Amino acid sequence: xxxxxxxxxxxxxxxxxxxxxxSVLASVGAxxxxxxxxxxxxxxxxxxxxxxxxxVDQNLxxxxxxxxxxxxxxxxxxxxxxxxxxxxxxxxxxxxxxxAARDAGVSExxxxxxxxxxxxxxxxxxxxxxxxxxxxxxxxxxxxxxRSDPDYRGPDRRKSPPTE
Numbered sequence: 001x002x003x004x005x006x007x008x009x010x011x012x013x014x015x016x017x018x019x020x021x022x023s024v025l026a027s028v029g030a031x032x033x034x035x036x037x038x039x040x041x042x043x044x045x046x047x048x049x050x051x052x053x054x055x056v057d058q059n060l061x062x063x064x065x066x067x068x069x070x071x072x073x074x075x076x077x078x079x080x081x082x083x084x085x086x087x088x089x090x091x092x093x094x095x096x097x098x099x100a101a102r103d104a105g106v107s108e109x110x111x112x113x114x115x116x117x118x119x120x121x122x123x124x125x126x127x128x129x130x131x132x133x134x135x136x137x138x139x140x141x142x143x144x145x146x147r148s149d150p151d152y153r154g155p156d157r158r159k160s161p162p163t164e
Contacts, residue, residue, distance in 0.1 A: 001124055003030035007049065010035040011042040011056040011069065012089070017112075021055060021089070024116050025123070039069040046073065047080050053126055058090035058101060066090070067097075067104045074105040074140050082140065083133060085126040089114065105141025107131065 008030055012018040018035045025033060034049065036042035039060060046054070054073065058066040066088060074082050088101045091112040101109055107130070108122040131142040 001028050001120060001127075003028050003123070006030060006052040006127075007032040008034070009042060009045055009051045009054045011037075011039070011054065011060070011066065013037045013057065013061040017057065017089075021119070024119050027116075028120065039065050039072070042069055043072060043076075043079075046084075047078070051081070051084060053123070054084055054086045056086060056088055058088050058092060058097065067100050070101065070104040070106055085130060087122050087126060102144055103139065105139070107142045 003025055008025060010018050010021050010033055012021070012035070015037070018037075022030075022033050022035065034045055034051075036045050037060075042054070042056070045051075056066045056069055060066050060069070070086055070088065073079050073084065073086065076082075085107040086105070087108045087110060088106040089110050089112055090097065090101070093111045098109060108125055110118055110122050133141060134143050
């Protein structure tokens with residue numbers, strides 16, 4: 001994997017954690033990385049520069065501020081790119097937090113401590129296997145389903161593309 005062509009935004013209030021992420025990504029070619037330590041600085045950076053991927057920590061000092069940032073990126077009318085791939089990192093893997101991140105619109109999720117291989121696998125998924133976006137009355141973001149269940153026949157089944 002070669003990340004030289006990508007511009008990455010790293011959002012973490014812990015300088016050491018942000019430096020670890022940047023070091024791992026630099027080892028596979030990433031050169032254009034900007035970091036922000038608050039949601040407001042991150043959103044300002046998004047408005048000032050075109051980024052390809054956002055990597056955000058779930059807990060930015062004030063609880064679930066990372067999740068709120070994701071929600072803002074996806075839904076704020078002034079967001080420059082609501083479709084940007086977002087990888088959320090977190091040391092908190094309780095089901096409620098994972099669901100909150102998913103429901104906010106993260107593209108991928110990775111628990112801390114992470115391995116280099118784990119981070120690079122998530123980056124590869126963001127780049128080479130993006131999921132389609134879904135908009136409903138209470139959600140906007142990547143399709144939350146990881147697999148298709150052809151046997152599901154419930155009322156909320158999405159229509160399949162027409163076959164020829």
